[in-house]
Amino acid sequence: MNTDTHPAAISAASREDVLKRYASGWTQGALQVAGLVLIVLIAAWYVGLLDGSVLLDGLPSIGTLMAESFPPDFSNALSWWGPLLDTLAMSIAGTAIAVIFSLGLAFLAARNTSPHPVVFHVTRTLLNALRSVPELIMGIIFVAAVGFGALPGVLALGLHSIGMVGKFFAEAIEHVDEAPVEAARAAGATPLQVLWHAVLPQVTPQFADVAIYRWEYNFRASTVMGMVGAGGIGFELMGSLRIMQYQEVSAILLVILLMVTIVDGISGHLRKRFK
Structure with a gap:
């Protein structure tokens, strides 16, 4: 009997084909996500968002500004x-x-x-x-x-x-x-x-x-x-x-x-x- 036409062989081949397509789709999706993350990281680095020292240096000024903003003044409401x-x-x-x-x-x-x-x-x-x-x-x-x-x-x-x-x-x-x-x-x-x-x-x-x-x-x-x-x-x-x-x-x-x-x-x- 030709095993290529056996239902079990066909089913196994079909499962392997599905798994290959799934793996290929997952790999392609992972590469797209990785590319998107890379673009985001490059943009964040370019604008200085990843520069922790600058952000830390700005925290005291933000704290001072917040302190000067309270309590709110509604006298001219x-x-x-x-x-x-x-x-x-x-x-x-x-x-x-x-x-x-x-x-x-x-x-x-x-x-x-x-x-x-x-x-x-x-x-x-x-x-x-x-x-x-x-x-x-x-x-x-x-x-x-x-x-x-x-x-x-x-x-x-x-x-x-x-x-x-x-x-x-x-x-x-x-x-x-x-x-x-x-x-x-x-x-x-x-x-x-x-x-x-x-x-x-x-x-x-x-x-x-x-x-x-x-x-x-x-x-x-x-x-x-x-x-x-x-x-x-x-x-x-x-x-x-x-x-x-x-x-x-x-x-x-x-x-x-x-x-x-x-x-x-x-x-x-x-x-x-x-x-």
């Missing part, structure tokens, strides 16, 4: 309500701008809804350009253009967010179920009706999630925008840092932490409502 409202308003208005403009751009930037490949690539390039410039740089530009205040912060947050929100919206559109789309087309619906009745209902929950998450991010970013003169609580924080009022700085940071926690709670509640 009443004057922070206005900047806090500016920060909240900037985050809401900037997110609204991003969502409004991203709704139209997303359909042009999605492969399955864009009217032409040229339109698709141009829109994608625009979204890439908007999110490639940090909102802090945009804030500096708009402060120089329109002056100090909340307006440059809103414009910077809004434009930068269009690049991110539009990308996420477009990706959600590209992953819709094609069955309702084909059914709408078979029923004679126009392209606009297809988008309205077959695509938009599928992506609305994802759109809501992205918008809420972006609002959370924009609230945190708006505190930084104040540091370049775009108003908000960040402007008060920079003022206290410049005159080295570290107790007031720690108080403002605690207020920011409280507001971020409240915003996170509100956004979590809104996400549950939209599920």
